[in-house]
Amino acid sequence: MEEIKAIIFDLGGVIIDLDQESEIRYFVEQGIPDYENIFSQKNMTNFFKEQEVGDISEPEFYEGFRKLTNVRLSDEKIEEGWNKILTDFLSERIMYLEELSKRYPIYLFSNTNTIHTREFEKRCLGQFGRPLSSYFRELFYSQELGLRKPEREAFIKVIELAGLDVKTTVFIDDNRDNIEGAISVGLQTMHLTSPTTILDLKF
Template structure:
């Protein structure tokens, strides 16, 4: 029986345009290939292993003709709107106190600052207080799909894996969680919506 629900953030609550950053940089500075080094920098940044200054400075070395403000704008272009109906959904779910609710997101300092600004601090705080714990990868130095991040959440909160449902839009993330015995839902953005969670075939 599910007693705990662990939610991803992007494309679960806030809408994303994942190709936006590469698209904008390509339009402005010419087509480029995302290298293994770039992926490593991105992952290190999501783990909080490098600072925002170091992150932007690295991409400024890749795109020397770019203003840092242009790089920041392109980086944040992935982030779209946070529909009010989803915020009300999670507030309603939290108010019932039926499940322990957690947020577990791969994210970074620049994106979180932008989210707070775009959705307003008031709405962001309304969202954050719905969760018992609000885990952001860059604050805990762990990221999905590494199994260590799920083990961390389980041990920190004395959770049993088979009593947890983890919801994410990325198959590799739900796969690694499921290998620990956590029940998972790989939500398909644009086809499914978190507000319909209780229409899914889970043992609530």
């Protein structure tokens, strides 16, 4: 690996763990037994992708969810279940990022949506008394960019906005497709796979 001058982190599966089983279990209990086949991250629908690039509003998402599942859950119930995939931040990982940010400019690039963003930003503030943005030079969310990983254009946009040199920037993600997208634009990469966590990374 060449010299590193900047680091871009993914969020879910890298900084926070994801609990898709809790999300699936919640919606099954709400009367959607085939939820995993309809709407899970594993079987991502175009509707889900549209949400992640900001092409649909939250009211449109809730109504679309009801149409796809044919179950008339309230907006509040859908939001509660949708956020079940998110786990709390682990203090040791946040401390790691805080220390790392003293030596490198670090960035966050996440495929996400307004519902999840509101929830994990609220959790970070509640757990540590600081906004998530305070740990990073800049946050890049797919729904704000209008682009998502692993699209090549998404990486190009982030690189341009952050003013980074791909040759001296490393991108860290748990998704192989996203790693391939980063490689396609010349970024250095680290594919984080279980049981490895960011605490095992040496910079």
